Amino acid sequence: MEYTISKLAKLANVSARTLRYYDEINLLKPARINSSGYRIYGQIEVDRLQQILFFRELDVELDTIISIMNNPEFDKTKALQTHLSKLEEKKSRLEKLISTVENTIAHEKGEILMSNEQKFEAFKDKLISENEEKYGEEIREKYGEKTVEESNKIFKNMSQEKYDVMVKLGEEVLELLTKALETGDPTSTIAQEVALKHKQWLTFTWPSYSKEAHRGLADMYVADERFKAYYEKCGDGATEFLKEAIYTFTE
Amino acid sequence: MEYTISKLAKLANVSARTLRYYDEINLLKPARINSSGYRIYGQIEVDRLQQILFFRELDVELDTIISIMNNPEFDKTKALQTHLSKLEEKKSRLEKLISTVENTIAHEKGEILMSNEQKFEAFKDKLISENEEKYGEEIREKYGEKTVEESNKIFKNMSQEKYDVMVKLGEEVLELLTKALETGDPTSTIAQEVALKHKQWLTFTWPSYSKEAHRGLADMYVADERFKAYYEKCGDGATEFLKEAIYTFTE
DNA sequence: ATATAGGTTAACGTAACGTGAAGGTCAATA
DNA sequence: TATTGACCTTCACGTTACGTTAACCTATAT
The missing domain is CATH 1.20.58 (Methane Monooxygenase Hydroxylase; Chain G, domain 1)
Incomplete structure (x- = not known):
């Protein structure tokens, strides 16, 4: 789900000005900027905004929220x-x-x-x-x-880059999957790397990650012809291989 | 009980700057300014401050609090x-x-x-x-x-005037009491006026008014020689007369 | 074709104090 | 008596998290 600034504002019950301000101070950057210069927000930003509002509810200053949430160890x-x-x-x-x-x-x-x-x-x-x-x-x-x-x-000026990273991650999954397929072993290091990158790629668009859901998606890949076609580019049996790798990964 | 700015600040857990600001915007004026230019707060101000903080807790703007509390119909x-x-x-x-x-x-x-x-x-x-x-x-x-x-x-520039009003009220009580005493009737209109003014005078220094406490004070006037001497200036039996008037007033 | 409902940046305005600076007052102590 | 330290005073500028125009571009429905 993608949100324009007013859609997200309405969802979270904040003003559009607030979102622009959060962009300005690098607290919440949009996922990307579209061709007309509009801010576009994705699932990651929705969840981040919820976190921000929780902190704000506790009267934590925005500057402090930035420090907390941009911290690599933020849990x-x-x-x-x-x-x-x-x-x-x-x-x-x-x-x-x-x-x-x-x-x-x-x-x-x-x-x-x-x-x-x-x-x-x-x-x-x-x-x-x-x-x-x-x-x-x-x-x-x-x-x-x-x-x-x-x-x-x-974390400054991450908005457009963030989108690029996501696209790149998607490509890397395919690339790595091709290589991993050659080993023939879904439990191999490289196959597990594929599963990890696949997870990272997912979290850009998923409301939240869970092992069960990850497995569920893998099953769907195998069952649905459209998804299967997408991964089969990497080689024969690539979809089934990916599924196995994910199952091992989520053990 | 009289409070300097920092005493009141400590009591109410606000900053002295906050109290100075409230003075500046005419939200909470000190009861009086002493000879050194210090702000002195009394019981009335303590209670008013508590009210203010209740409103503030509900995120009501100070400007609005001023309007509400300065309103003659404020209950x-x-x-x-x-x-x-x-x-x-x-x-x-x-x-x-x-x-x-x-x-x-x-x-x-x-x-x-x-x-x-x-x-x-x-x-x-x-x-x-x-x-x-x-x-x-x-x-x-x-x-x-x-x-x-x-x-x-x-309500602007009321601080010094407020103190003057209190002093004047105290004098008026004595004045009226002298006149009322001539009627000989503690239930007379003028005697009841004395009791009312006495109450108004009290509320400048009392944490809160209650009929019971008012009566209790009247009893003490009669029992305590120092107080008795103060009122007896108005005439013989003035203290007992005031007590009777207050008893009628608080029925 | 145009109205209307969105989006943009830029820039100034605001509320409720915080934070010095520069100086007067008061009580206790050397 | 002088000084110290803890009070108090009045400016006056700084701050946070936006609100509020203004001037202008974009999307969509009639």
């Missing part, structure tokens, strides 16, 4: 786990606030006493603004200021 | 009720977000399917930013742009 699943616990914290802070309001109402009615300190207790939790610092520090500690800067540079 | 108790329901809404939005993250994790593991729409569902709730508009509109509808402007003007 999506781990990040999601962290989101979860932070959101739980935020929820319990909200609950505190709610009971403060309830107490204030009772206080107004003269039902209970309330000290000035109690009136502001729920506002005290600094955890949200601390998040920013924490995330930023963690990275700076691990990699140092310079590495972060460099890591950011790598 | 503190009603506002608290509204806070409560808005906070509940915010909480349920957070809960939605939490389950979205949980689903995304399951999706990552390949356990469930998730459409792109579902990925952003929890972000969709606009209610928070809508609050701003809603609050602002309500007021503008009721009073019109001009009235709001004028209402704001009234």
Whole structure:
């Protein structure tokens, strides 16, 4: 699925200006720019945007989000786990606030006493603004200021290149598959390399990767004549060979 | 209890700069400025600040908060009720977000399917930013742009004046009490006026008003010689008379 | 053929403070 | 008595994450 800027904006409930801004600061580059100069976003960008919004929800500064997500060691699943616990914290802070309001109402009615300190207790939790610092520090500690800067540079002007990489990956899969086929062994190193590249190629367009889905696709390649024809260019039995390689790869 | 800027800042967990800014935009004026030019805040300001922070928690713009709170029809108790329901809404939005993250994790593991729409569902709730508009509109509808402007003007440069008003109120209580005492009737209109002014005077320094506390204070006036001497200036039996007036007032 | 609904860059505007600079005030201590 | 350090003051410029035109190009439906 491909999205123009307003389609994605509508999907994620952000403004088009926000997406242009995220492009400008290299937080979220479109997958490619079409012939009319329009920004085109793909599945990878949809998921990245969701991640960004999770961070934003926790009041993490955009600069910090860039550092986190462009970091080569960024672990999506781990990040999601962290989101979860932070959101739980935020929820319990909200609950505190709610009971403060309830107490204030009772206080107004003269039902209970309330000290000035109690009136502001729920506002005290600094955890949200601390998040920013924490995330930023963690990275700076691990990699140092310079590495972060460099890591950011790598991701600049990636939009068109990203698309090119994807196309190139697709070609490489075919190339490598031809060579691997000569070995005749789907468990060989080169065959496994094909499976890996095939996975990398998939993640450009797949909402998320799973071994089961990868195997499912391999099965479909064998079953569907159109796909079969595509891979059979590499040699007789290439499709079945690829399927076997993928099955080994996903063991 | 009187607070300097940093004492109040610490109490409410905001920065001193924030309080200076709130002074500047006439959102929260100090009760008075002391001889060295220091801002001094009293109980009224403490409570007003708490209200402000409740609104801020709901992402209401400061400009809008000014309009709401300077509005002559502003009802503190009603506002608290509204806070409560808005906070509940915010909480349920957070809960939605939490389950979205949980689903995304399951999706990552390949356990469930998730459409792109579902990925952003929890972000969709606009209610928070809508609050701003809603609050602002309500007021503008009721009073019109001009009235709001004028209402704001009234509250400009109120800090020193506010203190003066309080002092004047205290004097008026004594003055009126002297006159009321001549009637000999604590239930008379003028005696009830004294009780009302006494209440108004109290609310400048009391965390919150309750009839019980008002009566309790009246009792203390009678029991404590120092207070008794203060009111007895108005005439013999003035303290007991004030107590009776307050008792009638708080029935 | 033209209206209308999209897209683009460029550039200035904004909200709610943060962050010094330069200096006055207050309480305690050498 | 002088000084130190922790307060306070008023400018005044900086910052973040966009909103908001303006001026112009592109796509599509009638």
